[in-house]
Amino acid sequence: MFELNGKVALVTGANTGIGLETVITLAKQGADIIINYLHDEEKAEAALAKVKSYGVEAILIKADVSSMEQCKEMFEKIKEHFGKIDIVVNNAGITKDNLIIKMSEDDFDKVVNVNLKGVWNVCKIATKLMIKKRTGRIINMSSVVGFMGNAGQTNYATTKAGLIGLTKSLAKEVGIRNITVNAVAPGFIESLMTDVLGEDVKEYFKKNIPLGVLGKPEDIAKAVVFLASDEAKYITGQTIHVNGGLI
Numbered sequence: 001m002f003e004l005n006g007k008v009a010l011v012t013g014a015n016t017g018i019g020l021e022t023v024i025t026l027a028k029q030g031a032d033i034i035i036n037y038l039h040d041e042e043k044a045e046a047a048l049a050k051v052k053s054y055g056v057e058a059i060l061i062k063a064d065v066s067s068m069e070q071c072k073e074m075f076e077k078i079k080e081h082f083g084k085i086d087i088v089v090n091n092a093g094i095t096k097d098n099l100i101i102k103m104s105e106d107d108f109d110k111v112v113n114v115n116l117k118g119v120w121n122v123c124k125i126a127t128k129l130m131i132k133k134r135t136g137r138i139i140n141m142s143s144v145v146g147f148m149g150n151a152g153q154t155n156y157a158t159t160k161a162g163l164i165g166l167t168k169s170l171a172k173e174v175g176i177r178n179i180t181v182n183a184v185a186p187g188f189i190e191s192l193m194t195d196v197l198g199e200d201v202k203e204y205f206k207k208n209i210p211l212g213v214l215g216k217p218e219d220i221a222k223a224v225v226f227l228a229s230d231e232a233k234y235i236t237g238q239t240i241h242v243n244g245g246l247i
């Protein structure tokens, strides 16, 4: 089940958190891996060593997904090294939280550029390659916040809701070429992104999560691997909610 031998998978923002767990889980299923990251070289090197320990081929590519130019360079490197791309997981994401009356325009633009435009950039290039091969899997990392909203996150929630429209539209464009496009919407997951939340906020969410605990990156990675696998070949334009029952 979920066997990915011979597949090549790119995960953006894969040196830590959900992305790191995703590359590890894909590698365990036999996929060769491209680990994209932007800032933390040390974590990227550690992620590379971990992924390679599963006996797959893996490379690191430093690139800012919000830059179309850097995305093009990233895919040139992927083509040179692997000659194809089978699975793309658009996981890179940032937060810059504040109430709208205090949020700067720059903090709105930055979050939109990475979380939404970045996914569009990667999808635009990846689909071209996938269309030629008549096969592909794209998985976009949305969020529970895109569905329920969250005070202080008008920028972030906008991007995560927007990704659902992007996912559904692209699924309709490329379905005929045997490419599926789906989203995973995590709830509150233990990672650097949620480490910064106060204990009171974490307690509030735990009380409102029917399963009573925050999720772990591996909970998300498993849903991604399912969508990337042949077992999910008739699923497209959908969102899998992995949130302990929060919504």
Ligand code: NAP
Pocket (backbone or CB within 6 Å): 012, 013, 014, 015, 016, 017, 018, 019, 036, 037, 038, 039, 040, 041, 063, 064, 065, 066, 090, 091, 092, 093, 094, 114, 118, 141, 142, 143, 144, 185, 186, 187, 188, 189, 190, 191, 192, 193, 194
């Ligand atoms: P995280 O630990 O903060 O990791 C974010 C990753 O994105 C890092 O690898 C970071 O790389 C990378 N990144 C940031 N800006 C980038 C850019 N411009 N270009 C390329 N890579 C970039 O976050 P996480 O919690 O694992 O979240 C991963 C995804 O899940 C995000 O899209 C997030 O919105 C979504 N999500 C998370 C939660 C949660 O509770 N944690 C819930 C719902 C959705 P560097 O460190 O090198 O900058």
